[in-house]
Amino acid sequence: MKSNRNKTAWFFLTGPLVLYLGWVIGPSLYTVYLSLTKYDGLSSPEFIGLKNFYRLFQDPVFITSLVNNIKWLLSFLVIPVVLGLVLALLLNNQIKGNKLFKAAIYSPMILSPIVIGLLWGWIYEPAGGLLNSTLSVIGLNYLTRGWLSDPEVVLYAIIAAAVWRHVGYVMILFLAGLKTIPLVVIEAARVDGASGWKKFWHIILPMLRPATVIVFVVTIIQSFRAFDMVNSMTEGGPFNSSNVLANLMYIEAFKNYRMGYGGSIAVILFLLMFAFIVFYLKQIMKNEVD
Amino acid sequence: MKKSFLSLTLLILLVIGGSAFAETKDVLVVNSYMSDPVPKEALAELVKAFEEANPEIDVQVSTTAHEDFKKALRIWLSSDNPPDVITWFAGNRAKYFIDKGLILEITDVWQEENLDEKFPRAFRSISFVDDEAYFMPNNWYWWSVFYRKSIFEQYGLEEPATWEEFLQVCQTLQDNGVIPITIGTKFRWTAAAWFDYLNLRINGQEFHLRLMEGKVSYNDPRVKQVFTYWRQLLDRGYFLENAAAYSWQEGVRFLANGEAAMYLMGQFILDAVPAEVAADLDFFRFPVIDPTVPLAEDTPTDGYMIPRKAKNPELAKKFLKFLASKEGQLIFIEKTGRIGVNNQIPLDRYTPLTQKGVKMIEATDALAQFYDRDTLPSVADKGMNAFMEFWAYPDRIDLILDNLERESQLIFTE
Amino acid sequence: MGELAIFSKKQIGNAILFVLLLSFVIVWLLPVGGAILTALRSMDDLIANGFWSKPEVLTFDNFRESWSTGMVGRYLFNSFIVTIPALIGTLFLSALSGFVLAHYRFKGNIFIYLTFVGGMLIPYQILMIPVFQLSNFLNIYNTYWGLVMIHMVFQMGFCTFFLRNFMRTIPVELAEAARIDGCSEFRIFWQIYLPLSKPALAAVGTLEFTWIFNDYLWALVLIRNDSLKPVTAGLASLRGQFISSWTILVAGSLLASIPTLLVFIFLQRYFIEGLTMGSGK
Secondary structure (H helix, E strand, C coil), rough: CCCHHHHHHHHHHHHHHHHHHHHHHHHHHHHHHHCCCCCCCCCCCECCCCCHHHHCCHHHHHHHHHHHHHHHHHHHHHHHHHHHHHHHHCCCCCCCCCCHHHHHHHHHHHHHHHHHHHHHHHCCCCCHHHHHHHHHHCCCCCHHHCCCCCCCHHHHHHHHHHHHHHHHHHHHHHHHHHHCCHHHHHHHHHHHHHHHHHHHHHHHHHCCCHHHHHHHHHHHHHHHHHCCHHHCCCCCCCCCCCCCCHHHHHHHHHHHCCCCHHHHHHHHHHHHHHHHHHHHHHHHHHHHHH | CCHHHHHHHHHHHHHHHHHHCCCCCCCEEEEEEEHHHHHHHHHHHHHHHHHHHHCCEEEEEEEHHHHHHHHHHHHHHHHHCCCCCEEEEEEEHHHHHHHHHCCCHHHHHHHHHCHHCCCHHHHHHEEEECEEEHHHHECCCCCCEEHHHHHHHHCCCCCCCCCCHHHHHHHHHHHCEEEEEECCCCCCCCHHHHHHHHHHHHHHHHHHHHHHHCCCCCCCHHHHHHHHHHHHHHHHECCCCCHCCCCCHHHHHHHHCCCCEEEEEECCHHCCCCCHHHCEEECCCEECCCCCCCCEECCCCCEEECCCCCHHHHHHHHHHHHHHHHHHHHHHHHHHEECCCCCCHHHHHCCHHHHHHHHHHHHEEEECCCCCCCCCCHHHHHHHHHHHHHHCCCCHHHHHHCCCCCCHHHHHHC | CCCCHCCCCCHHHHHHHHHHHHHHHHHHHHHHHHHHHHHHHCCHHHHCCCCCCCCCCCHHHHHHHHHHCCCHHHHHHHHHHHHHHHHHHHHEEEEHHHHHHCCCCCCCHHHHHHHHHHHCCCCCHHHHHHHHHHHHHHCCCHHHHHHHHHHHHHHHHHHHEEEHHHHHCCCCCHHHHHHCCCCCCCHHHHHHHHCCCCHHHHHHHHHHHHHCCCCCCCHHHCCCCHEEEHHHHHHHHCCCCCCCCHHHHHHHHHHHHHHHHHHHHHHHHHHHHHHHHHHHC
16 A cells, blocks of 8 residues: 555656756756866867866956855845845734735836846936935935946945845745734734834744745845846946856856856856755754654 | 636647748748847848748748847757858857858859959958858948037037047047046947057057957057056046946937037947937047057948758848848948948948948058957957956056956967 | 824824835835836937936837837737746646655655755756757757746746645645545545645745746747747847837836736735745744
C-alpha cells in the first residue's frame, strides 16, 4: 500500500520534474560548465579551467558590483521592510478608504520595470525633474544634483525607485500575516501608547514571525537579483558606479558576448544567494524533521 | 472558467489559422533595427514599393530597438530559423559575423547589379572580405558640430575652423549665459564621438584605426594628449552640467529651447527637433587642431546582410538589389535625409544642408565609422566607461587609461 | 474638550491617520500621475519644454497612435496568448508537485523540494542562451510555445514552493477519509486539495500573472517576429536608436498596465486571503 502510494507520488512528479530539469536545472548546470570555458555563443566553448573566476576577482568592476549588491541588500532589509510593516499596521483596521490606500501602495508592483525606470528617470532629471524642482522650491537648492549622473548617489537613487516597487509587496505579506493575529490584540496594542509599543515588540512581532521570514526571503532574493531597475535606469553607469552583479552578468554575456565570463558571475551570484537563504532552508529542514 | 477556456482555444486556433492563411505568398522576413520613427516609416515605404513590384512576395518587417538588436542578432544568426534579411553596420561589426561564417556571400548581387560602378570605391572595402562581398551598404550620415544660427548671429559669432577659434566661441557663449555645448552622455556613445574627433584631429585616422584594432595602447602619450584637449573644455565648464543624467535626445532639448548653442552629433539630430528649430540649425566641421594631420570624419554606414541559414536567400537577394537601386535609394533618402550610397542620385535631390554635408565629406581625406563600430564591442564598452569616468574625475586619467589598456589587451588577446 | 466631545479620541486619531495616509498615497502616486500627464502631451511640447512643464495642449492622440502604429493592440493580444496558457500550466504543474511534496512521505522528498527552491534563486538571465539553444533544438524558437514553455517551467520554482507550504496546512485526515471511500490519488488531488487551495492559487496566480505579463527579456531572446511579440517587448521596439517617441511609449505602457491592474483589483480579496493562509504556517 505504502510503496504503491510512493509510486503514485513519483508518477505525479515525473511531468513537472522532467520539464524543470529540461528548462531550468539542465541549463543551470550547463551554465556552470560554461563558466569554466571561453564561449562567445557562436563558436564552440573552449575549456579554460578556473581562469574566469581568477580574472573575476581581479576585475574592479566585479568588486564594485558586489559591494553595490551588499549595499542594496542592507538598504532593502531595512527601508521597505520597516515601511511595509508600518503601512501594514496602519492599514490593518477599518479606516476609511482602506482598500484604495492598499491598492495605491502596491500599484507600483504591477507596472512593468521598464515603465518604472522611465518614470523615475524623469523624477531624477537634473533640470526641471520633479525632485530637483521640488528641492529648489522649498529652498534646499544645495541638495539638487544629477541624481543618475553623480557616481556618489546614483546607486541610492536607483534603490529608492526599487523600494517604491518593493514596499507594496512587503506590506501585503505583512497584512497577510496580521490577518492571522486576532484583531483585539492589535487594537489593544495600538491604543495604549507606550505600553502598546511594548506589546507590539513582545506580542505582535513574534506572532508575525512566519510572515517576517517570507518577507526576508523575498527581499534577499530581490536584492541579489536586482537587475531591471539598474538596467533600465542607468545600465550600471556612470562608469559602473551603479552596477550590480546581475546586470554585470547580463552585459558581459549579451552585450560583450562573453558567455563564459558571464557564467562565472552567475555562479558566484547563485552561491551568494544560497548562502543567505541557507539559514532559512535549515529552518525548513528542522520543521520537516519534527 | 469553461467559457474562457473555450474562447481561448478559439483565439489560438484563429491565430494559427491566420498565419497558415498568410503562407500562400512567398514570405520574406526582414529584421530591422530602424526603430526611430522616420527611418522606420522609410523602410515601410520601401517595402511597399517592393511588394508592388513583386506582388508574389509578402515582406514581413520586424523592428527591434537598436541596443536590443545588437544582443539579439547573435541569437538569430545561431538559430536554425534566422530572418532572411537583417540591417547591420559596416566595418568591424559586420566582419565579426562574416569571419564566423554566419553571413551569406553576395558577390553575385554586386556583379549582377554592377555595384562597383554605382557605389563609390570606399564602400567596396567595407563590404568585401577576401574578395567576396557579404555586406550591402545602403546609406550613411556625417558627424559634425551642429549649432543654432540665431544664437551665433546674436553674439556675432562665426563658424570656428581651428581649436583656438572654437575655444573663443565657447567663451563668448559662456560669458553671455549660453551653455556652449550640450550633450547627453547617459548612453555614453555621445562622449565617444568627442574621443573619436579629438583623436582624429590630433593623431589622425591611421593612428585612430590602429588604436581601435588594439595595435596601439591606450596609455600611449599620444592618446593622453587627446584627454588634455578634452579637459580644456571640461575645466572651463563648456559642456552641459550633469550631462550623464541625460540621454542624447534629452540633451537636444537645451539646443531646442535656446539654452545651449552647439552639439557634436550625427545628421539624425535633424529628425529629433521640431521643424522650426531644424530650420535654425547649421553645422561646421569639427575644428582643426593640428593642421598637418589629414582631415578625417566619422561617417557611419548602415546596410544589409543575409544570414547564411536564411530560408529564402533568392528573395532576400532580390530585395537587396531593390534597396541598392536608384529607385530604392531615392525612396529612403527622401524620407530620411540620409545619404544614399548609389552615386546615380543627383545631388540636388538632397536638402541644402545634406548637400553641404556631402561636399564636406568629399573634401575629407580619410573616414572612420564610429568608436563602437571600429573597435570590438566589449572594448567599446570598457572604453566608453573610461570616458565617462574621465568626465567625472579628470584627474584620474592616468589610472583610467592604464586600466583600460589592461582590459582591452585581455580582450584583444582572448 | 466640551464641544469636541462629539468625536471620540479614537475618531480623531482615525481622522489624523486618514489625512496622513492620504498625503502619503498622493506623494506615492506622483510618478504615475506624471506618466499620465506625459501620455496626454505632444512630443514637440515635451522636447521644447521638458517633462515637468505646463502642457501646451492635452490630447489622446498618443493613445490612439500607440494602439494603431505602435501595434499595442496586437502586442497585448500576444501577451494574453502567452500568459494565459503559461499561467494555467504553471499553476497546474506546481499544484501537482506541491501536492506530492506536501502529502507524501518518501525518500527524496526534501531533495526535490530544495531543487525547486534552488531554481527560485537562479539568476534567470544566465539561462537565456541555453534555453534558446534548447528551444531552437525543439523547433519552438520564435513561436508562442517557446515563450509559454519557459514561463510555465521557470515559474514552477516559486509556485511549487508556495503551494507546497500552503498544502501542508490541509489536514491529512481529509485525504485518508477519501481514500477509505475508494478515491483515487489523482481525485484526492483534484477534488480535495485543489479546491481547498483556491485562495493560495488566486494569490500566487495574481503574482505570476504580473510577472509573466511584464516579462521582457525572455521575449527578446525567444521571439524575433513583431507579429509574435508580447506587449513589453513590442513597446521596447518603439524606442529608437536616436529618436524615441516617449509620449507614445508611455501611453502604450499605460495601456499595457491595464490588464495587470484589473487582475489585481478583482483578485485583491483572494490575494490577501491566500497569502494569509500561505504564510500562516
